[in-house]
Amino acid sequence: MMNASLPDILFRAARKCRRIFFDVNSAYWFEKKLGDFSFTRQPGVPVQVSHSSDETISWIESSGEPWMRNRREFAVARDENHIYASLKHDHRIIGYIKVGMNRVYIDDFKQVATFPPRCAFLYDIYVAPDYRKMNLATYLAGHTMSVLKDRGYTHVRLHIPAWNSASLSVARKLGFEQFAHIRAFRILSLITLKVHTRK
Helix, strand or coil: CCCCCHHHHHHHHHHHHHHHHEEEEEEEEEEEECCCCCCCCCCCCCCEEECCHHHHHHHHHHHCCHHHCCHHHHHHHHHCCCEEEEEEECCEEEEEEEEEECEEEECCCCEEEECCCCEEEEEEEEECHHHCCCCHHHHHHHHHHHHHHHCCCCEEEEEECCCCHHHHHHHHHCCCEEEEEEEEEEECCEEEEEEEECC
């Protein structure tokens, strides 16, 4: 691995310092009612879905990228019995989905949000780079939504930043409808939310 140049180091340090004092996150919020939802799409390769949250969290902690690991998120997820399902190919984890209910730690806001009863929140879907463009994210989300419907959930929400075209495509394929655009401004330790609701 090559050493970073002095300008690169200074740039990264300046960016981190700026984020301490001021940061902005912006995302579109979507919702899908599960009343008439049915999912029959098949994945591009044979896979299995495991609903062992402990196994998925263990994989994230040992094999995942640093951005996947958030102690506050994990603590709330364990308290609220969130679903961390993994996607496996040849008995090897190649992706996961995080599903929250009741209370969910939202990293964009650095706060815990409370969701209505029977409303689930898909807050992270990941597929390993070698397995992308095989409809696996759509399959995993659709499969999970079917499970949620069977468990009595009536609707599902998710949020996606505007730059994430792959996730926006998955949401469209699954019939999600945008209901809000939320921008979070973080100044020092204070957070101000500006909400733009879609008409």
